[in-house]
Amino acid sequence: MAQPIAIILLAVAIAPGLAVGSSSSVINTTCAALKILQPYDYCVGVLSADPAAAAATDVAGVAAAAVNITAVKAESTLRIITYLVDDLKTCREYYSNMLESLADVRVDLGAGRFSNASFEISVNATARPDDCDILLFEGNAHKDPFTHENGENALLVRLASGIIDLLNKNLVNHGF
Numbered sequence: 649m650a651q652p653i654a655i656i657l658l659a660v661a662i663a664p665g666l667a668v669g670s671s672s673s674v675i676n677t678t679c680a681a682l683k684i685l686q687p688y689d690y691c692v693g694v695l696s697a698d699p700a701a702a703a704a705t706d707v708a709g710v711a712a713a714a715v716n717i718t719a720v721k722a723e724s725t726l727r728i729i730t731y732l733v734d735d736l737k738t739c740r741e742y743y744s745n746m747l748e749s750l751a752d753v754r755v756d757l758g759a760g761r762f763s764n765a766s767f768e769i770s771v772n773a774t775a776r777p778d779d780c781d782i783l784l785f786e787g788n789a790h791k792d793p794f795t796h797e798n799g800e801n802a803l804l805v806r807l808a809s810g811i812i813d814l815l816n817k818n819l820v821n822h823g824f
Protein backbone atom coordinates (compact mmCIF):
# COMPACT_ATOMS: atom_id res chain seq x y z
CA MET A 649 0.00 0.00 0.00
CA ALA A 650 2.94 2.32 0.67
CA GLN A 651 4.09 2.47 -2.92
CA PRO A 652 0.92 3.77 -4.63
CA ILE A 653 0.72 6.46 -1.95
CA ALA A 654 4.34 7.43 -2.65
CA ILE A 655 3.60 7.65 -6.37
CA ILE A 656 0.57 9.87 -5.76
CA LEU A 657 2.57 12.11 -3.44
CA LEU A 658 5.29 12.36 -6.07
CA ALA A 659 2.72 13.26 -8.71
CA VAL A 660 1.21 15.91 -6.48
CA ALA A 661 4.67 17.30 -5.75
CA ILE A 662 5.45 17.59 -9.46
CA ALA A 663 2.07 19.04 -10.44
CA PRO A 664 2.25 22.61 -9.04
CA GLY A 665 5.04 23.54 -11.47
CA LEU A 666 2.83 22.49 -14.33
CA ALA A 667 -0.52 23.74 -13.05
CA VAL A 668 -2.13 26.16 -15.44
CA GLY A 669 -5.31 28.09 -14.78
CA SER A 670 -6.48 27.99 -18.37
CA SER A 671 -7.31 24.29 -18.70
CA SER A 672 -9.86 23.47 -21.35
CA SER A 673 -13.22 21.99 -20.41
CA VAL A 674 -12.42 18.73 -22.20
CA ILE A 675 -9.26 18.40 -20.09
CA ASN A 676 -11.28 19.15 -16.96
CA THR A 677 -13.96 16.62 -17.89
CA THR A 678 -11.39 13.95 -18.73
CA CYS A 679 -9.48 14.50 -15.51
CA ALA A 680 -12.65 14.60 -13.45
CA ALA A 681 -13.61 11.21 -14.90
CA LEU A 682 -10.24 9.82 -13.76
CA LYS A 683 -10.33 11.39 -10.35
CA ILE A 684 -10.33 8.11 -8.40
CA LEU A 685 -7.27 6.76 -10.22
CA GLN A 686 -5.31 9.91 -11.02
CA PRO A 687 -4.67 13.00 -8.89
CA TYR A 688 -6.85 15.67 -10.54
CA ASP A 689 -4.33 18.50 -10.28
CA TYR A 690 -1.57 16.38 -11.76
CA CYS A 691 -3.81 15.34 -14.65
CA VAL A 692 -4.95 18.91 -15.40
CA GLY A 693 -1.44 20.32 -14.88
CA VAL A 694 0.33 17.93 -17.23
CA LEU A 695 -2.29 18.12 -19.96
CA SER A 696 -2.82 21.89 -19.80
CA ALA A 697 0.92 22.47 -20.23
CA ASP A 698 0.84 20.64 -23.56
CA PRO A 699 -0.36 22.73 -26.54
CA ALA A 700 -1.85 19.72 -28.37
CA ALA A 701 -3.78 18.58 -25.30
CA ALA A 702 -4.93 22.12 -24.56
CA ALA A 703 -6.20 22.45 -28.13
CA ALA A 704 -7.94 19.06 -28.12
CA THR A 705 -11.70 19.25 -28.60
CA ASP A 706 -12.53 15.70 -27.52
CA VAL A 707 -11.26 12.91 -25.29
CA ALA A 708 -9.63 11.12 -28.25
CA GLY A 709 -7.55 14.23 -28.87
CA VAL A 710 -6.55 14.38 -25.20
CA ALA A 711 -5.62 10.68 -25.33
CA ALA A 712 -3.44 11.22 -28.43
CA ALA A 713 -1.70 14.12 -26.71
CA ALA A 714 -1.19 12.10 -23.53
CA VAL A 715 0.44 9.34 -25.57
CA ASN A 716 2.75 11.89 -27.18
CA ILE A 717 3.66 13.49 -23.87
CA THR A 718 4.55 10.04 -22.56
CA ALA A 719 6.54 9.20 -25.71
CA VAL A 720 8.59 12.40 -25.37
CA LYS A 721 9.41 11.53 -21.77
CA ALA A 722 10.25 7.91 -22.61
CA GLU A 723 12.50 9.10 -25.43
CA SER A 724 14.36 11.38 -23.06
CA THR A 725 14.73 8.56 -20.54
CA LEU A 726 15.99 6.23 -23.25
CA ARG A 727 18.62 8.82 -24.16
CA ILE A 728 19.72 9.05 -20.52
CA ILE A 729 19.96 5.26 -20.31
CA THR A 730 22.12 5.15 -23.44
CA TYR A 731 24.53 7.73 -21.96
CA LEU A 732 24.59 5.80 -18.70
CA VAL A 733 25.30 2.48 -20.40
CA ASP A 734 28.28 4.04 -22.22
CA ASP A 735 29.65 5.63 -19.06
CA LEU A 736 29.06 2.50 -17.01
CA LYS A 737 30.96 0.42 -19.58
CA THR A 738 33.93 2.73 -19.00
CA CYS A 739 33.43 2.41 -15.24
CA ARG A 740 33.44 -1.36 -15.64
CA GLU A 741 36.92 -1.04 -17.22
CA TYR A 742 38.08 1.19 -14.38
CA TYR A 743 36.94 -1.24 -11.71
CA SER A 744 38.25 -4.25 -13.58
CA ASN A 745 41.68 -2.56 -13.86
CA MET A 746 41.48 -1.66 -10.20
CA LEU A 747 40.89 -5.29 -9.26
CA GLU A 748 43.84 -6.47 -11.36
CA SER A 749 45.96 -3.85 -9.70
CA LEU A 750 44.85 -4.93 -6.22
CA ALA A 751 45.82 -8.51 -7.10
CA ASP A 752 49.31 -7.27 -8.02
CA VAL A 753 49.45 -5.26 -4.80
CA ARG A 754 48.58 -8.40 -2.86
CA VAL A 755 51.45 -10.28 -4.52
CA ASP A 756 53.90 -7.44 -3.80
CA LEU A 757 52.75 -7.24 -0.19
CA GLY A 758 53.11 -10.99 0.25
CA ALA A 759 56.66 -10.79 -1.06
CA GLY A 760 57.50 -7.87 1.22
CA ARG A 761 57.91 -5.46 -1.73
CA PHE A 762 56.25 -2.56 0.04
CA SER A 763 57.54 0.12 -2.27
CA ASN A 764 56.25 -1.75 -5.34
CA ALA A 765 52.90 -2.29 -3.63
CA SER A 766 52.71 1.37 -2.69
CA PHE A 767 53.56 2.52 -6.22
CA GLU A 768 51.21 0.05 -7.84
CA ILE A 769 48.19 0.88 -5.70
CA SER A 770 48.67 4.62 -6.08
CA VAL A 771 49.23 4.47 -9.83
CA ASN A 772 46.63 1.91 -10.86
CA ALA A 773 43.97 1.70 -8.18
CA THR A 774 43.52 4.72 -5.96
CA ALA A 775 41.99 7.07 -8.50
CA ARG A 776 39.67 4.62 -10.25
CA PRO A 777 36.53 5.11 -8.11
CA ASP A 778 36.86 8.88 -8.48
CA ASP A 779 37.45 8.49 -12.22
CA CYS A 780 34.16 6.62 -12.48
CA ASP A 781 32.35 9.14 -10.34
CA ILE A 782 33.67 12.12 -12.29
CA LEU A 783 32.76 10.45 -15.56
CA LEU A 784 29.16 9.96 -14.42
CA PHE A 785 29.00 13.37 -12.77
CA GLU A 786 30.17 15.18 -15.88
CA GLY A 787 28.40 12.82 -18.29
CA ASN A 788 25.52 13.67 -20.56
CA ALA A 789 23.14 11.55 -18.49
CA HIS A 790 23.40 14.07 -15.62
CA LYS A 791 22.86 11.13 -13.31
CA ASP A 792 25.22 9.22 -11.09
CA PRO A 793 23.49 6.01 -10.08
CA PHE A 794 26.17 4.91 -7.65
CA THR A 795 28.06 7.81 -6.28
CA HIS A 796 27.69 6.12 -2.88
CA GLU A 797 29.36 2.94 -4.18
CA ASN A 798 32.19 4.94 -5.73
CA GLY A 799 32.62 6.85 -2.49
CA GLU A 800 32.95 3.66 -0.44
CA ASN A 801 35.54 2.29 -2.86
CA ALA A 802 37.48 5.56 -2.82
CA LEU A 803 37.63 5.54 0.99
CA LEU A 804 38.69 1.89 1.17
CA VAL A 805 41.42 2.09 -1.46
CA ARG A 806 42.84 5.21 0.20
CA LEU A 807 42.83 3.40 3.53
CA ALA A 808 44.67 0.40 2.04
CA SER A 809 47.08 2.70 0.26
CA GLY A 810 47.74 4.67 3.44
CA ILE A 811 48.53 1.51 5.41
CA ILE A 812 50.86 0.29 2.67
CA ASP A 813 52.60 3.68 2.80
CA LEU A 814 53.21 3.16 6.50
CA LEU A 815 54.94 -0.11 5.68
CA ASN A 816 56.82 1.42 2.80
CA LYS A 817 58.09 4.34 4.83
CA ASN A 818 58.91 1.95 7.62
CA LEU A 819 56.93 4.09 10.01
CA VAL A 820 55.66 1.05 11.85
CA ASN A 821 57.34 -2.12 12.93
CA HIS A 822 56.01 -4.60 10.39
CA GLY A 823 58.02 -7.59 11.49
CA PHE A 824 56.15 -10.31 13.29
Ligand SMILES: *[C@@H]1O[C@H](CO)[C@@H](O)[C@H](O)[C@H]1NC(C)=O
Pocket residue numbers: 669670671672673676692
Ligand atom coordinates in the same frame (compact mmCIF):
# COMPACT_ATOMS: atom_id res chain seq x y z
C1 LIG B 1 -11.03 23.75 -15.50
O1 LIG B 1 -10.76 23.59 -14.12
C2 LIG B 1 -9.91 24.56 -13.56
C3 LIG B 1 -9.63 24.18 -12.15
O2 LIG B 1 -9.13 22.90 -12.08
C4 LIG B 1 -10.56 25.94 -13.68
O3 LIG B 1 -9.67 26.92 -13.19
C5 LIG B 1 -10.89 26.23 -15.13
O4 LIG B 1 -11.62 27.44 -15.22
C6 LIG B 1 -11.71 25.11 -15.73
N1 LIG B 1 -11.87 25.36 -17.15
C7 LIG B 1 -13.00 25.16 -17.77
C8 LIG B 1 -13.01 25.55 -19.22
O5 LIG B 1 -13.97 24.67 -17.22
Ligand SMILES: *[C@@H]1O[C@H](CO)[C@@H](O)[C@H](O)[C@H]1NC(C)=O
Pocket residue numbers: 700701709712713716
Ligand atom coordinates in the same frame (compact mmCIF):
# COMPACT_ATOMS: atom_id res chain seq x y z
C1 LIG C 1 1.66 13.06 -31.79
O1 LIG C 1 2.92 12.83 -32.37
C2 LIG C 1 2.83 12.50 -33.76
C3 LIG C 1 4.23 12.11 -34.20
O2 LIG C 1 5.18 13.04 -33.76
C4 LIG C 1 2.27 13.70 -34.52
O3 LIG C 1 2.17 13.40 -35.88
C5 LIG C 1 0.89 14.03 -33.98
O4 LIG C 1 0.41 15.21 -34.56
C6 LIG C 1 0.94 14.23 -32.47
N1 LIG C 1 -0.41 14.35 -31.96
C7 LIG C 1 -0.69 15.11 -30.91
C8 LIG C 1 -2.14 15.13 -30.50
O5 LIG C 1 0.15 15.75 -30.27
Ligand SMILES: *[C@@H]1O[C@H](CO)[C@@H](O)[C@H](O)[C@H]1NC(C)=O
Pocket residue numbers: 761763764
Ligand atom coordinates in the same frame (compact mmCIF):
# COMPACT_ATOMS: atom_id res chain seq x y z
C1 LIG D 1 59.77 -3.23 -7.86
O1 LIG D 1 60.15 -1.88 -8.12
C2 LIG D 1 61.48 -1.73 -8.60
C3 LIG D 1 61.74 -0.25 -8.77
O2 LIG D 1 61.26 0.47 -7.71
C4 LIG D 1 61.60 -2.47 -9.91
O3 LIG D 1 62.94 -2.39 -10.36
C5 LIG D 1 61.19 -3.91 -9.75
O4 LIG D 1 61.19 -4.55 -11.00
C6 LIG D 1 59.82 -4.01 -9.14
N1 LIG D 1 59.51 -5.42 -8.87
C7 LIG D 1 58.39 -5.97 -9.29
C8 LIG D 1 58.20 -7.42 -8.98
O5 LIG D 1 57.52 -5.35 -9.91
Ligand SMILES: *[C@@H]1O[C@H](CO)[C@@H](O)[C@H](O)[C@H]1NC(C)=O
Pocket residue numbers: 767768771772
Ligand atom coordinates in the same frame (compact mmCIF):
# COMPACT_ATOMS: atom_id res chain seq x y z
C1 LIG E 1 49.73 -0.27 -13.90
O1 LIG E 1 48.94 -0.74 -14.98
C2 LIG E 1 49.63 -0.78 -16.22
C3 LIG E 1 48.62 -1.17 -17.28
O2 LIG E 1 47.90 -2.31 -16.91
C4 LIG E 1 50.79 -1.73 -16.13
O3 LIG E 1 51.50 -1.74 -17.33
C5 LIG E 1 51.72 -1.29 -14.99
O4 LIG E 1 52.75 -2.23 -14.81
C6 LIG E 1 50.92 -1.16 -13.69
N1 LIG E 1 51.76 -0.76 -12.58
C7 LIG E 1 52.37 0.42 -12.44
C8 LIG E 1 53.12 0.63 -11.19
O5 LIG E 1 52.33 1.27 -13.31
